[in-house]
Amino acid sequence: MTIKLYKLDGSPQVRPPLMLADILKLEFEPVTVNLLAGEHLKPEYVEKNPNHTIPMLEDDGYIVADSHAILMYLVDKYGQDQQQLYPKDLKLRTTVNQRLFFEASTLATARQAAMVGIFKNNATGPDEEGIKKVNELYKTLEAYLSKTKFLACDHLTIADISCVATISAVDYVVPIDAKYTKLSAWFNNLKQEQWYKNGNEPGLEIFIQYLKGMIAKNSGQA
Numbered sequence: 152m153t154i155k156l157y158k159l160d161g162s163p164q165v166r167p168p169l170m171l172a173d174i175l176k177l178e179f180e181p182v183t184v185n186l187l188a189g190e191h192l193k194p195e196y197v198e199k200n201p202n203h204t205i206p207m208l209e210d211d212g213y214i215v216a217d218s219h220a221i222l223m224y225l226v227d228k229y230g231q232d233q234q235q236l237y238p239k240d241l242k243l244r245t246t247v248n249q250r251l252f253f254e255a256s257t258l259a260t261a262r263q264a265a266m267v268g269i270f271k272n273n274a275t276g277p278d279e280e281g282i283k284k285v286n287e288l289y290k291t292l293e294a295y296l297s298k299t300k301f302l303a304c305d306h307l308t309i310a311d312i313s314c315v316a317t318i319s320a321v322d323y324v325v326p327i328d329a330k331y332t333k334l335s336a337w338f339n340n341l342k343q344e345q346w347y348k349n350g351n352e353p354g355l356e357i358f359i360q361y362l363k364g365m366i367a368k369n370s371g372q373a
């Protein structure tokens with residue numbers, strides 16, 4: 152049986168499935184999709200995923216697109232004794248779902264807002280609007296973490312795995328203010344985990360180097 156993960160190493164959305172795979176000891180067959188070369192728009196890719204995004208999972212012919220749906224699927228199917236990562240209890244699961252949808256809509260959009268100027272408009276940093284948006288979301292995350300140790304409850308779930316990939320990228324351009332003590336502690340704790348080091352750090356490094364290169368270019372230093 153092979154589980155293929157279509158990905159590009161620097162993509163923030165690809166890293167949650169990689170971190171989860173490290174926790175669940177799942178092996179993926181990696182398939183690189185070069186977005187810059189438009190490989191995600193090729194008919195054979197669009198046939199599998201009409202929304203032409205990465206990550207995309209192919210499990211014995213079954214396709215799952217969207218990082219959040221991939222996390223849900225992998226725990227349900229391969230979680231074995233790790234089902235607490237996506238709890239079966241209705242209310243706990245619904246809170247996890249809410250945090251995942253928060254990541255998919257609000258947090259991911261804020262990340263893009265904070266970086267779009269650097270990637271597309273020759274900016275050397277995030278604009279005021281982007282910084283404001285990200286800080287509002289840090290406040291929301293701080294509020295979640297004031298109620299429970301992790302984002303959805305008192306133990307790690309896929310909500311944390313999803314959000315930490317985005318936070319780790321956004322923190323580079325809008326550093327988490329020290330006044331958000333709970334959010335800072337949560338982030339520092341997760342950074343110590345081996346699954347974070349294995350699944351997030353290599354891709355994050357590529358992403359940051361790319362971002363640094365763009366900032367240097369936009370500043371006329373490259």
Ligand SMILES: N[C@@H](CCC(=O)N[C@@H](CS)C(=O)NCC(=O)O)C(=O)O
Nearest residue numbers: 162163164203204205206217218219
């Ligand atoms: N909600 C999706 C978003 C995925 C996404 O936007 N991926 C970007 C790369 S980070 C992509 O594939 N962009 C190409 C496109 O949208 O055509 C997820 O979490 O998987």
